Amino acid sequence: MTNLSSRVLVVDDEKLIRWSVAERLQRSGYEVISAESGEQALELIAANPPDVMLLDVKLPGIDGVQTLQRALAENADLIVLMMSAHSTVDVAVEAMKHGAVDFLVKPFPFQALDAAVERAIATARTRRQITALASERRNANALDAIVGGSASMEQVRSMISRLGSSDTTTVLIEGESGCGKEVVGRAIHFQSARAERPFLQVNCAALPEHLLESELFGHERGAFTDAHAQKRGLFESAEGGSVMLDEIGDLPPGGQAKLLRLLENKTFRRVGGVQELRSDVRVIAATNVDLEQRVAEGRFRADLFFRLNVVRIIVPPLREHQEDVPALAAHFIARFNAELKRQVRGVSSQAMELLKAYHWPGNVRELRNVVERAFILHAGVDEIRPEHLSPELRRATPAKRSEKLVPAVTPDGLVLDDVERKLIVEAMERASGNQSKAARLLGVSRDTLRYRLKKHGIG
Numbered sequence: 336m337t338n339l340s341s342r343v344l345v346v347d348d349e350k351l352i353r354w355s356v357a358e359r360l361q362r363s364g365y366e367v368i369s370a371e372s373g374e375q376a377l378e379l380i381a382a383n384p385p386d387v388m389l390l391d392v393k394l395p396g397i398d399g400v401q402t403l404q405r406a407l408a409e410n411a412d413l414i415v416l417m418m419s420a421h422s423t424v425d426v427a428v429e430a431m432k433h434g435a436v437d438f439l440v441k442p443f444p445f446q447a448l449d450a451a452v453e454r455a456i457a458t459a460r461t462r463r464q465i466t467a468l469a470s471e472r473r474n475a476n477a478l479d480a481i482v483g484g485s486a487s488m489e490q491v492r493s494m495i496s497r498l499g500s501s502d503t504t505t506v507l508i509e510g511e512s513g514c515g516k517e518v519v520g521r522a523i524h525f526q527s528a529r530a531e532r533p534f535l536q537v538n539c540a541a542l543p544e545h546l547l548e549s550e551l552f553g554h555e556r557g558a559f560t561d562a563h564a565q566k567r568g569l570f571e572s573a574e575g576g577s578v579m580l581d582e583i584g585d586l587p588p589g590g591q592a593k594l595l596r597l598l599e600n601k602t603f604r605r606v607g608g609v610q611e612l613r614s615d616v617r618v619i620a621a622t623n624v625d626l627e628q629r630v631a632e633g634r635f636r637a638d639l640f641f642r643l644n645v646v647r648i649i650v651p652p653l654r655e656h657q658e659d660v661p662a663l664a665a666h667f668i669a670r671f672n673a674e675l676k677r678q679v680r681g682v683s684s685q686a687m688e689l690l691k692a693y694h695w696p697g698n699v700r701e702l703r704n705v706v707e708r709a710f711i712l713h714a715g716v717d718e719i720r721p722e723h724l725s726p727e728l729r730r731a732t733p734a735k736r737s738e739k740l741v742p743a744v745t746p747d748g749l750v751l752d753d754v755e756r757k758l759i760v761e762a763m764e765r766a767s768g769n770q771s772k773a774a775r776l777l778g779v780s781r782d783t784l785r786y787r788l789k790k791h792g793i794g
């Protein structure tokens with residue numbers, strides 16, 4: 336077995352120890368670097384972190400425990416083995432509380448060194464695997480939050496995963512209200528390396544101009560009448576994470592200028608402040624208006640638009656991916672079952688027909704509301720049926736379907752009676768069995784409908 340891929344840093348002020356330890360480890364196949372002080376060790380770690388550090392407790396300058404703490408603060412994955420004389424064993428033990436994995440008491444036999452380093456390397460490997468697994472799982476989960484297997488949603492998912500590790504890229508998300516822009520924004524954040532840091536959002540249309548700027552960038556005390564104390568803005572609070580700016584098209588000119596500066600220089604000033612503050616935040620902008628149109632009208636800065644539009648993700652309206660309606664409905668049913676402790680099994684086929692036919696002007700949010708309404712208004716139901724849907728939805732008769740309903744006269748002819756029967760069945764379904772409603776749909780009186788129901792043996 337070769338250990339060539341593992342790097343070991345030996346830190347000791349005694350040249351002989353550095354030399355003999357390094358010599359032994361090199362023979363075992365490790366790549367070895369060495370340092371004679373804590374300061375030098377930290378420099379080497381910063382330049383090219385090793386897998387394992389063998390660290391003497393007693394060092395000139397900053398001591399072993401301090402070196403350990405600083406090294407781990409910079410590089411949490413580093414595995415540290417302490418080396419100590421008999422007289423300082425208590426310090427070595429103390430060091431383990433600060434994150435060292437083991438210690439060797441000098442003078443140690445080479446076998447003990449080999450065994451300890453081997454264990455340390457194995458620990459390093461396991462840790463890396465765990466970190467990799469955790470981030471893989473996190474990434475998978477982030478994308479799972481986006482429900483829908485349609486080609487268009489798959490495309491959205493693939494865009495998000497292609498953003499991958501480039502976690503500074505600005506993203507512009509476009510889509511109608513309620514179509515899932517926030518869901519997409521969250522997925523972008525939570526599948527990125529920023530996932531452990533904050534995800535904050537603000538709606539640029541919801542606040543008046545001066546409040547919005549102070550919300551985003553913070554303000555200094557006395558910046559305006561109500562500014563009684565200094566306030567951190569969203570960009571400061573989200574440091575290392577992501578900020579989602581909803582309805583970016585409504586960001587006023589002052590905010591546009593500040594945002595452009597932040598994207599270009601990674602710096603900003605609090606409102607009323609003179610100090611330049613640095614910011615490491617990914618900006619995710621969302622819009623349900625055509626930003627290019629706003630640029631053309633002179634209401635949105637072109638330079639800011641180009642800065643934001645590095646990667647553009649278009650979330651389609653629900654009517655353009657109707658095939659996701661069943662999966663989305665099931666998703667919301669599961670959610671409300673859990674929240675409201677209910678056991679709704681699903682959507683009846685008739686009700687599903689209506690859901691699939693509806694044009695969803697309010698997009699996925701409207702579908703969620705439809706499911707919620709059925710849960711709230713019909714406490715006892717075990718299945719969502721047409722009568723649990725709003726009148727609007729029950730009226731859902733897409734043009735396409737009604738056209739198909741009246742069959743063309745084929746060369747073989749058709750039987751009028753059959754056509755009439757089909758139309759009556761269809762109307763009764765749409766009206767969920769309510770005869771007056773079905774009669775209205777067909778433009779006949781209730782009595783006429785009753786007569787025909789009987790004639791066709793329906794009901």
Ligand SMILES: Nc1ncnc2c1ncn2[C@@H]1O[C@H](COP(=O)(O)OP(=O)(O)OP(=O)(O)O)[C@@H](O)[C@H]1O
Nearest residue numbers: 480481482511512513514515516517518623699700
């Ligand atoms: N693909 C999806 N999978 C699961 N839930 C979704 C999906 N799309 C939207 N939703 C849900 O629908 C609702 C509305 O979505 P969201 O808030 O993301 O829309 P939006 O585009 O940001 O709307 P607005 O323009 O009003 O800000 C939320 O409850 C969200 O969880």
Ligand SMILES: [Mg+2]
Nearest residue numbers: 516517581621
């Ligand atoms: Mg939103």
